Amino acid sequence: MTTEPCTDFPRIAPIGLDGVIxxxxxxxxxxxxxxxLAFRAAVERDPPEGVEEISTSLVSTYLRFDxxxxxxxxxxxxxxxxxxxxxWYAAPLPEGRRLLRIPTIYGGEFGPQLDEAAEAAGMSAxxxxxxxxxxxxxxxxxxxxxGQPYLGTxxxxxxxxxxxxxxxxxxxxxxxxxxxxxxxFSVSAPTGxxxxxxxxxxxxxxxxQTPFLLRPGDEVVFDAxxxxxxxxxxxxxxxxxxxxxxx
Amino acid sequence: xxxxxxxxxxxxxxxxxxxRPGYMAxxxxxxxxxDRLALAEGAALxxxxxxxxxxxxxxGGRFRADVPCRIALTGAPMRxxxxxxxxxxxxxxxxxxxxxxxxxxxxxxxxxxxxLGGGFDLPEELEARSAHLNAGLGRLxxxxxxxxxxxxxxxxxxxxxxxxxxxxxxxLRVLPSLQTGxxxxxxxxxxxxxxxxxxxRGNRMGIRLLPEGEGYGLTEGQSxxxxxxxxxxxxxxxxxxxxxxxxxxQTTGGYPRIGTVIPADLPRVAQAAPGAELRFxxxxxxxxxxxxxxxxxxxxxxxxxPLVRDPADMPDLLSYELIGGVTAGxxxx
Numbered sequence: 001m002t003t004e005p006c007t008d009f010p011r012i013a014p015i016g017l018d019g020v021i022x023x024x025x026x027x028x029x030x031x032x033x034x035x036x037l038a039f040r041a042a043v044e045r046d047p048p049e050g051v052e053e054i055s056t057s058l059v060s061t062y063l064r065f066d067x068x069x070x071x072x073x074x075x076x077x078x079x080x081x082x083x084x085x086x087x088w089y090a091a092p093l094p095e096g097r098r099l100l101r102i103p104t105i106y107g108g109e110f111g112p113q114l115d116e117a118a119e120a121a122g123m124s125a126x127x128x129x130x131x132x133x134x135x136x137x138x139x140x141x142x143x144x145x146x147g148q149p150y151l152g153t154x155x156x157x158x159x160x161x162x163x164x165x166x167x168x169x170x171x172x173x174x175x176x177x178x179x180x181x182x183x184x185f186s187v188s189a190p191t192g193x194x195x196x197x198x199x200x201x202x203x204x205x206x207x208x209q210t211p212f213l214l215r216p217g218d219e220v221v222f223d224a225x226x227x228x229x230x231x232x233x234x235x236x237x238x239x240x241x242x243x244x245x246x247x
Numbered sequence: 248x249x250x251x252x253x254x255x256x257x258x259x260x261x262x263x264x265x266x267r268p269g270y271m272a273x274x275x276x277x278x279x280x281x282d283r284l285a286l287a288e289g290a291a292l293x294x295x296x297x298x299x300x301x302x303x304x305x306x307g308g309r310f311r312a313d314v315p316c317r318i319a320l321t322g323a324p325m326r327x328x329x330x331x332x333x334x335x336x337x338x339x340x341x342x343x344x345x346x347x348x349x350x351x352x353x354x355x356x357x358x359x360x361x362x363l364g365g366g367f368d369l370p371e372e373l374e375a376r377s378a379h380l381n382a383g384l385g386r387l388x389x390x391x392x393x394x395x396x397x398x399x400x401x402x403x404x405x406x407x408x409x410x411x412x413x414x415x416x417x418x419l420r421v422l423p424s425l426q427t428g429x430x431x432x433x434x435x436x437x438x439x440x441x442x443x444x445x446x447x448r449g450n451r452m453g454i455r456l457l458p459e460g461e462g463y464g465l466t467e468g469q470s471x472x473x474x475x476x477x478x479x480x481x482x483x484x485x486x487x488x489x490x491x492x493x494x495x496x497q498t499t500g501g502y503p504r505i506g507t508v509i510p511a512d513l514p515r516v517a518q519a520a521p522g523a524e525l526r527f528x529x530x531x532x533x534x535x536x537x538x539x540x541x542x543x544x545x546x547x548x549x550x551x552x553p554l555v556r557d558p559a560d561m562p563d564l565l566s567y568e569l570i571g572g573v574t575a576g577x578x579x580x
Contacts, residue, residue, distance in 0.1 A: 013425060016477040016507040017535050027472050040272075055272030055475065057499050062271070062475040068540055072532065143473065143499035146275040146382045150473075186274070187383065204274075206372045206384050212273045 010035065010083055012076050018052075018067050021060040022079055024088065028181070030153055031089040032059040033140045037217045041094035042086070048078050056216050058141045058150065096245075097217045099136075102184075103233055103240040104175055104222040106133065106197040110230070113167075113194035117177055120160040120194075131155060132196060133224035137182060139214050147204035147212045148186040151220055156180070162192035173199045173239075175222060182222070197222065200230070200239030219246065249314040249396040251363060253388055254347075259304025259450075260388040261378035262367060263360075265297060270373065271475070271498050278379040278495045281358045281451055281517035284411065284546065285322030289362030291549035292319035292339040292406050298366030298397075299376050301388070303359040304451075305520075307350020308390075310361070316396060317364030317404050318342045323356030323414055323518055338407040338554045356414030356518035365399030381452060381495055407554040411545070413515040416445065416523035419491075420530045420538060421506035424480060429465055430505055438463065438505060439527050443489065445519040453482075453492040454516060456525060462487015465503045473501040479508035479516070481527075491516050509535045511542035 009032075010024045022039060025032030040061040044054050050070025055062045065075055106129045107114040118128035137151040154177070162178045167190060170176060174185045176193035183193055186203035199222070203213050214220070225233070225240070233240045253260070263286065266279020280286040280302055290297040307325050319339040320327055327334040327350045334340055334348075336359075342348055353359060369376045378385025388394075427435070443456035463483045465471075475498065476482075482490045482502040491508055493516065506529065508516055519525055530538070 014422070014532075015424070015475055016479055017422060017509050017532075017539060019475070019477050021475060023474075025472075053269055053271055055498075057475045058473055060474060064268075064271075064477075067536060068543070141473075141499065142272065142274040144274060144497045146270075146273065148274050204382070206382075211373060216272060 010088070012079055014072055015062065019062060019064045020072065020075060020079070021057070021062050022083070023060040025059045028058045028140065028152065033138070033152075034091065034093060035088035036061050037094055038086075038091035039082070039088050040216075042091075043079075043082065048075060050075070056141060057143060094217050097215075097219065099219045099221070099244050099246050100214065101221050101223050101242045102199050102201045103225040103229060104133065104197040104199045105227050105230060106224050108227060110227060111175070111195055111197040114196045117160065117194040117196050121157045123157065128196070129224055131157075132177070132182075133222055136219055136221050139216050139218045139220065140181070142212075142214060142216055145185075145187050145189070145204075146206075147214060149184055149203070149214045149220075150181055151184070152181040154180045154182070160194075163194060166190045166192050167195065170195050171198065173201065175199060200233040200236065201241050202237060202239055213241065248368075249312065249316070250393040251316075251367075251396055252311045252313070253390055253392040253394070254309035254311055255390050256308040256388045256392070257303055257306030258387070259302075259306075260308060261302050261304075261380070262299055262369060262376055262385060262388070262394070263302040264299045264375055264377045266377055266494055267373050267375040267379070274498050275373070275379070275382055276476075276478075276494065276496050276498050278382070278384075278451075279375070279377050280360070281493055281495075282322050282360070282413075282514045284413070284514045285358065285360045286362075287546045288321040288337070288408060288410060288549055289319040289360050291551055292321065292337075292408060293317055293362060293364050294401055294403055294406075294551075295364065295366075298362075299369065300360045300362040300366075303350060303361060305357055306352045307359060307361070310348040310350070311345060312342055312363075312396070313344055314396070315344050316342050317399060317401060318348070319362040320350070320359065321362065321410070322358050322360040323353040323520075325353050325359040326351035335407060335554055337410050339404045341404045353520065355520065357520050358517060363396055363399075364401050365397040368395040368397040379495060381497075405554045406551040408549055408551045411514075414518045414520075416519045416525045417515055418526045418528050419508045419512045419515060420535065421481070421508055421527045422530065422532065422535055424504040424507045425474060426465065426471065426503040427506055429503065430463070434463060435505070439529060441526075443525045443527075445521055445523045445525060446488065447521045449521070451493055451495040453490050453496055454519060456489045456491065458488065463489060463505065471501055471503055473499045476500045477507060479510060479513055480504050481506050481508065493517055509538055511538040
């Protein structure tokens with residue numbers, strides 16, 4: 001096999017019989033994520049006939065289509081043409097994005113691995129908490145479970161590996177960190193990432209008018225609040241989260 | 248309001264429909280009936296559009312309606328009786344008010360479907376009524392549940408059909424996926440040559456397969472960026488045993504994929520019971536498109552005919568009863 005150089009991106013690849021991805025890079029980077037979000041928004045404004053669903057992952061725009069109506073060749077040619085129309089890596093992010101401030105309790109029982117994560121990042125727990133709570137991060141993708149965001153990019157020092165083992169279960173609302181990203185868990189699940197805090201943010205409420213709190217492209221700050229705030233946050237249907245539109 | 252009461256439920260009974268397409272970007276896979284063909288067959292036997300049905304994983308349960316209604320039984324054949332008298336599978340029947348409908352274990356396959364005339368009158372959540380257990384939408388049904396029935400405008404019962412055989416494993420047609428070319432050639436050759444046994448681990452998200460020989464994998468598998476997942480994707484996790492994903496799969500994943508089973512063969516994946524033998528065959532895109540066309544035409548034109556009640560004319564029912572090995576459903580919840 002050959003390893004393709006980065007200059008081969010963006011590239012178009014089929015996913016099964018009825019899907020295609022436009023992949024903007026071999027690994028997560030800010031420009032690749034920006035391109036995926038911007039390209040999705042552009043295609044969504046004027047979707048080719050036969051496309052049934054559009055979404056993004058960390059570095060790709062995904063299109064699901066009816067392969068008996070629209071051929072892979074025709075769709076690929078259409079996408080190729082759109083790719084040349086703009087510098088997607090430098091494109092403005094889609095409109096309608098928001099800034100969410102999510103109150104977070106760091107350390108202690110709410111973030112049992114804050115000390116360990118701080119050590120891996122080469123700083124004290126206090127500095128770690130300050131850096132993490134001041135970072136303004138983007139929802140790079142929502143995936144794995146409903147409403148569950150992958151957020152980045154954290155400062156260089158946070159390029160820490162996953163743990164070698166798995167934490168058998170982190171609670172719903174757990175804020176975990178690894179490889180310059182946060183994940184905020186929408187369900188209780190096992191994870192290889194380290195839990196540094198916990199929020200009461202309602203990421204997925206199927207019974208609500210607005211079931212999904214976050215959308216790809218939104219920006220988030222995980223503000224530090226004291227542990228005493230937990231009862232108040234968990235009683236609040238919004239978990240203390242504030243939302244403001246981004247210009 | 249008319250109700251179907253669940254007197255007893257198997258361990259994996261849920262309400263299902265065609266699922267919820269359109270939420271992938273928000274982390275929610277489409278879900279819906281594990282065997283789309285069985286859902287369509289149930290609707291065809293009642294001559295109604297595809298709506299909701301009870302999906303019964305490995306084992307049925309006992310049911311009673313408080314009004315006369317119509318039912319269809321499709322998917323993995325299960326022993327069914329009405330007040331103790333045997334009912335033909337792959338057929339529609341009248342269910343008198345208060346009668347005791349009992350559905351036992353699957354004789355082959357995994358998922359049986361009980362469709363009611365008119366379907367269930369349940370509120371929609373995110374534009375569908377199906378349970379998506381992994382997302383916390385809906386839940387497993389249990390004894391004591393009462394499901395409201397939607398009005399039934401149809402009258403016909405006593406229809407049957409010849410189901411496509413998909414309940415005992417077989418050959419799965421596969422398209423290449425993102426990392427297919429990264430697997431060494433000898434491993435790809437082995438992948439299409441050997442037989443796999445459906446492991447006891449499996450559910451609506453996907454099924455695990457045990458290779459005859461050594462495991463599969465990429466040495467550089469750990470560094471692959473997480474990417475969109477589609478039902479049918481064959482992931483190779485760290486333990487080397489392929490995992491074929493179904494409609495309730497996660498929306499993204501980072502394990503390497505050796506291929507993707509085509510949609511037309513997903514009913515065969517879902518219905519492979521623990522121990523069933525599965526094999527893979529790579530096909531061209533043209534062959535996959537042809538199969539998709541045939542599959543859709545099949546879904547739209549399911550041929551039904553009158554059910555003749557003379558036992559001498561029910562060879563398939565008799566053959567089911569001659570085959571032992573009732574599947575336990577405990578692995579499926």
